[in-house]
Amino acid sequence: MGGYHGRYxxxxxxxxxxxxxxxxxxxxxxxxxxxxLGTWLLHHESPPCVDPLAREAALVxxxxxxxxxxxxxxxxxxxxxxxxxxxxxxxxxSSSHFALAGKRSxxxxxxxxxxxTAPSVLVIEDGAIRIESASELWGLDSDETTKQLxxxxxxxxxxxxxxxxxxxxxxxxxxSHANRHAGRGGLxxxxxxxxxxxxxxxxxxxxxxxxxxxxxxxxRDLSQRSFGPATAKYRELGTVSNLLTFNRLHALPTRNxxxxxxxxxxxxxxxxxxxxxxxxxxxxxSCTIGCEHIYSSSxxxxxxxxxxxxxxxxxxxxxxRDVVLRAARLCDRLGLxxxxxxxxxxxxxxxxxxxxxxxxxxxFGDGEALLALLPRISRREDSLSDLLAEGTRxxxxxxxxxAPDFAxxxxxxxxxxxxxxxxxxxxLGFAVGSRGADHNRxxxxxxxxxxxxxxxxxxxxxxxxxxxxxxxxALIDSMILCKFLRGVFTDFFAESADLLRIVTGxxxxxxxxxxxxRRIVTAKKLYNVREGWSNSEDTLPRRFLSEGLxxxxxxxxxxxxxxxxxxxxxxxxxxxxxxxxxxSESQIGELQLTDL
Amino acid sequence: xxxxxxxxxxxxxxxARAEVRELVVSAATVGEALAEVVAKCPTLADVxxxxxxxxxxxxxxxxxxxxVSDVSQPLxxxxxxxxxxxxxxx
Numbered sequence: 205m206g207g208y209h210g211r212y213x214x215x216x217x218x219x220x221x222x223x224x225x226x227x228x229x230x231x232x233x234x235x236x237x238x239x240x241l242g243t244w245l246l247h248h249e250s251p252p253c254v255d256p257l258a259r260e261a262a263l264v265x266x267x268x269x270x271x272x273x274x275x276x277x278x279x280x281x282x283x284x285x286x287x288x289x290x291x292x293x294x295x296x297x298s299s300s301h302f303a304l305a306g307k308r309s310x311x312x313x314x315x316x317x318x319x320x321t322a323p324s325v326l327v328i329e330d331g332a333i334r335i336e337s338a339s340e341l342w343g344l345d346s347d348e349t350t351k352q353l354x355x356x357x358x359x360x361x362x363x364x365x366x367x368x369x370x371x372x373x374x375x376x377x378x379x380s381h382a383n384r385h386a387g388r389g390g391l392x393x394x395x396x397x398x399x400x401x402x403x404x405x406x407x408x409x410x411x412x413x414x415x416x417x418x419x420x421x422x423x424r425d426l427s428q429r430s431f432g433p434a435t436a437k438y439r440e441l442g443t444v445s446n447l448l449t450f451n452r453l454h455a456l457p458t459r460n461x462x463x464x465x466x467x468x469x470x471x472x473x474x475x476x477x478x479x480x481x482x483x484x485x486x487x488x489x490s491c492t493i494g495c496e497h498i499y500s501s502s503x504x505x506x507x508x509x510x511x512x513x514x515x516x517x518x519x520x521x522x523x524x525r526d527v528v529l530r531a532a533r534l535c536d537r538l539g540l541x542x543x544x545x546x547x548x549x550x551x552x553x554x555x556x557x558x559x560x561x562x563x564x565x566x567x568f569g570d571g572e573a574l575l576a577l578l579p580r581i582s583r584r585e586d587s588l589s590d591l592l593a594e595g596t597r598x599x600x601x602x603x604x605x606x607a608p609d610f611a612x613x614x615x616x617x618x619x620x621x622x623x624x625x626x627x628x629x630x631x632l633g634f635a636v637g638s639r640g641a642d643h644n645r646x647x648x649x650x651x652x653x654x655x656x657x658x659x660x661x662x663x664x665x666x667x668x669x670x671x672x673x674x675x676x677x678a679l680i681d682s683m684i685l686c687k688f689l690r691g692v693f694t695d696f697f698a699e700s701a702d703l704l705r706i707v708t709g710x711x712x713x714x715x716x717x718x719x720x721x722r723r724i725v726t727a728k729k730l731y732n733v734r735e736g737w738s739n740s741e742d743t744l745p746r747r748f749l750s751e752g753l754x755x756x757x758x759x760x761x762x763x764x765x766x767x768x769x770x771x772x773x774x775x776x777x778x779x780x781x782x783x784x785x786x787x788s789e790s791q792i793g794e795l796q797l798t799d800l
Numbered sequence: 801x802x803x804x805x806x807x808x809x810x811x812x813x814x815x816a817r818a819e820v821r822e823l824v825v826s827a828a829t830v831g832e833a834l835a836e837v838v839a840k841c842p843t844l845a846d847v848x849x850x851x852x853x854x855x856x857x858x859x860x861x862x863x864x865x866x867x868v869s870d871v872s873q874p875l876x877x878x879x880x881x882x883x884x885x886x887x888x889x890x
Contacts, residue, residue: 433846433857437813437885445812449884452811453864475815653859653886655869691857691886757865 206414207269207707208232212245213311215326215333217398218259218318222333227312233710234796237268239295240682240724241313242284243731246293247800249315252734256288256390257373257397259319265364265403266314267307268684269707273413274423276430277686279303279490283364286735287389288397289375289544289595290616290640293731294389297644297681298364299488302381302405305362309407320399323371327357330407338401342371345537346380353402361404367539369582370396374593376544376618377582380536383507384488387541389617389639390595414709422703426692427492434691435493439485442497443510444474446621450514454758455623455652458518459568460550461612464623464753468523472513477525493688501529508532511643514621515546520553521568531574538582544595545581547618549574551596551611552588560605563588609746615640624748626761627652628662632670632771636742636785638728644687647673660761664774671778675721682724697721723795726779726787730800739785742772802826804877806833812885814858817843830860831871833881847883859884 210232215222227241235241242264249262263285270278281303287294306314310331320335323342327334341349346367353363362381369377370392377392378385386392395403413419437445447469450456454464470476481499486507488496498505506529516531517523535542553568555561566573580589591599596618600611612619617640624631633646643649648670652659657666676696680687683700693699697714704712729737743749749765752758776785792798803826810818818841825836834848849855853871860868861882868881875881 433855436857441812441816441885445816445885449811449882452809452882453861474812478816653867653884655867658866660865757863760865 205229205232206412206709209310209312209409209411211311212313212315213328213331214315214317216318217316217320217335220335224311224331234720234723236682236720237312238266238280238282238297238682238684239284239678240720242266242282242295243293243724243727244800245313245315246284246286247727247731249317250286253736254286256286256291256394259398260317261286261394263316263391263394263398264313265306267303267312268682269704270683270685271303271307272411273419273707274490275419275685275703276423276427276490276492277488277689278684279488280684280686281306282681282684283379283386283391285391285394287639288373288393289390292615292639292735292737293728294391294639295681296386296388296391297684298379298381298384298386299491300382300384301362301489302364304489305407306405307411308409309405310409316398319397323399323401325353325402325404326400327404330409341401343368346539347537349402353404357404361406363402363404365402366392366395367537367582369539372582372584372593373397374540374582374584375595376541378539378541380539383536388543392539413707415706418706422706429692430492430689432692435688438493438495438688441474441478442495444477444497444508444513446474446510447513448473448475450621453626454753454756455626456518457514457619457621457623459521460519460554460610461623461747462554463755464626464758465755466518466523469518471523472517472525472528477508481525481529491686493686495688499529501533502526503530503533506533506536511620512542515543516574519546519550520574522571522574524571527571527575531578534575534578538578540578540582543620544618545578547612548592548596548599549577551599552592554610555603555607560603560607611745613641614744615741617641622649624744625753625763626758627659628761628763629657629659629666629670631662631744631748631763631768632667632775635744635768635772636775638732645674645677646670647677662763662767662771664770667771667774668778670775674725675718678724679717679721719795723797726791726795727797727800730787730797733786742785744768803828804875804879806875807880808833808837809880809882811882814844814847814883814885827875829871829875830868830873830881833875834871837883857886859886
């Protein structure tokens, strides 16, 4: 079996010990790696109904069979844990040298349980661990922490770190590596609860692949295709170019989802940013796309993606591009998920304007207030920032009144930058998502941006197509490759089977991978069921189901409880689940999930 | 009989390559409009495949309401076609 060590490293911070645990070929073939294998490990290593911030909770770093090969974009890892924001399964992906060094440390995954008694760094080198003090690092931002770790441990070590937000258990804190983040769901808080400032990895243990010559040839081919038109948008403009398009289509969430267009969109547009602020373009390790566009701000250069731009800009009614860039830079350093913190501040702005929340006169459009709030939230400095550090669901429950009706979350995870009333297949994707409102685990928006569906009138016929986008995401997140590559494949499942065959040596087929993808999606669902999921969670905030948008063609777009439920019912049916969304025993058997 | 006047709004890659926000063309169908776009802006030659269909890295929306894939679709005077980069994400 190529591509795998066939074991994971289980680290118990309570005792300061680690041991290898064998991963059978059956488990690896059924769950592959990344998000899939991480889900299997969480089922087995995290106690049922554990508090995500308890010492018993498991934090999983998961690599993949492709990590370490020359395949473009393969230097990725997944972080999987029970989310302190949603109390459901959370998986987040990040890129670069941590994945390469982590796999060379001798394991296909790192499972961390227990907690340290004082701020610490966990050092893993060729399977041996040591825990060292982080007392001088505690309180530092992610950039400074990474810099000091580099000086202390040398360049052969690569680190995943938390900023102040993770230390203070902000429920949407990130884990960062090389200025990229495992961003969603509060994994940084899980790491902070274990008093871990950083995990460092290094090693020399390379894994052979089954057919080295064909892997090299496939890598050349994939790299060549990655230079083509399917990735040109990411390479030449970056995702920030979505903003003007979404604005034109009434799909740009504005002022806490009260509008679908922003009057200052031109000023914030990717086109404007690229013309006035872009200073560089960079790539992750092992990537030939180069989608990272770096922009200048008055407080330094910053990488900016559409999601950060929408959340810190239009969602908060802010049109000053320097404010948005500075806010994004602050979030990177503090370790805050830009989507969740932007949505939470926007929600607070609306609560303040409605008189539901005493927040020093907080108003939409107040960029200086946003910039001042971010550090306060990251350290829970006062009662307001402590409230906002909890995310919109918990904040709304405490604020009371009708605040929960317009708190923009699903299962506790704040919505990304896709207006669900004008993108109604995406509305379905948000409602049923295992980690909550999510644009990376469901690509249902691709159907809204196509002639296959009527985006203003979601229909049950779209459910099967939405399922297919989830399955593709589950597979690509488990192999792992970057989703920005998806357009270069002509037959994604068949070509994925080709890649896995030459890396692992398995006689794997496209049909097997379709089943694998369904298995992984269902395994996530089963984890949530174990933790208390019921179908009442598969919905959207009341705002989206009772208020329309008031401008232009968007007035035609109304999403009702009944329409959404019809789509959800069709989704459950397309998944083969029961009418109440539960997974039947027979399907558990068919998908070989009986060991969960 | 004169052809309908159609406005093409450009976003993302099309706007970056054409270096204009919109174009005005005369066309009776989506396919004719695309051919006019390419004629006016050679930098957008890859918008249309050899068979005249829209290339997969682009999308077309009619008046911001419906996405269009059929190049034979007739156009009416005053229609606005939005030419976009496909794929979202990020």
